[in-house]
Amino acid sequence: MHLTRFRVNSARPGARRLLSSPQSLHAAVMSSFPTVLPSDSDCPRVLWRVDHNARAEVFLYVVSPTRPDMTHLVEQAGWPAAATDPETPGWQSRPYTPFLDKLTAGTVWAFRLTANPIHFARRKDGEPTKRTAHQTSHHQQRWLIERQERSGFRIIEKPPERRLLPHGTTHQGHAHHGDQYELTVRDRRDLAFTKGSATKEAVRLVTVTYDGVLEVTDPAALRRTLTQGLGKAKAYGCGLMTLAPAATTQGRA
Template structure:
């Protein structure tokens, strides 16, 4: 089983503000919604915060249904307890050739080789153009290609609509964790349904425990 959940987050609550501003706090809260012995062989726990006008929505995917009360009671509204749906029927309907709107929160990085005998470095892409190129170059191995606008010689249908730099303390780490998170919105065409299903359940890129990697699809008619 694979599930997709959504929870409105209340920024007026103290814990709601903490979850929205500290990826480590949100990571711990999301994991607490699942039993500790869950299997992540086919689907792992992923999460993403979508921000609208005066609204924050937490999306979670996982290998089984979560107990959303853990987050709702601390950071949501009792009148809007969150929703969980079985993700499998949607995943099974994905076929090559389909076109979808997509949203992805990811950590676009590049590796810089070190000198001979030394370890290289992983650094974030800084510009939105390089961040978009990062996803475009990786799309094929995740079962999709980025669409282009219908006009002749049009640009790719991809935009980096939000970026943020996360910095937080992690237990056992000798220094703070720093992550650059980018939100991608655009259109895609399915090239390999199985690879795309895997990406939807396993995530894309690094830092997937901290709000990166969750890809979602929606029809163009919405």
């Protein structure tokens, strides 16, 4: 496995076109692997995510089974002249497996995840359930909390003295997690685009980014989460969780 970071030159027209179309960016990411053909439906899972840290600081992260070649992305959305040096091709890629193998239960990490939090609901009795996006930050947060155990981690809870909401606060009859955990939900994006050049199938997604602090509870399950993704819409920049050292991390990998 490899983890790759590509800095996007947001001043270039090609970059703006890619950032405005998850379908185009997915195709560009998959074109980074010369052995993967567009018609190959059994290709290995490739996860990607765009982080908009600031207007001029946009990064593309990719987790993939093999090392990518992003020359075409440099030409479209990078700094081609600066990438002429073979030592600095315009992206950084490193083996991911050594880090994954060192994950141990009880260690604490900061994490980031962009996801498509959904549920299945019906508008009235007798109708089939329909995939529906969670609309509020409360429900979006609960979506992740409900998946933490089977995904191999536990989101750290805030100490009581740091909580702004009193213990036992409820929202529409449900326990409200808004201030219980070291977790924020931000950068909501409502995406609408067409899928495929022939069918022109309409796709609508709601994505959000989670920032928080977690404790590893099941290293094997967390490795699966980090390499296979979490939730739906993985082809469109969702599902990729990354870890970074936290102030309370017990070790380094």
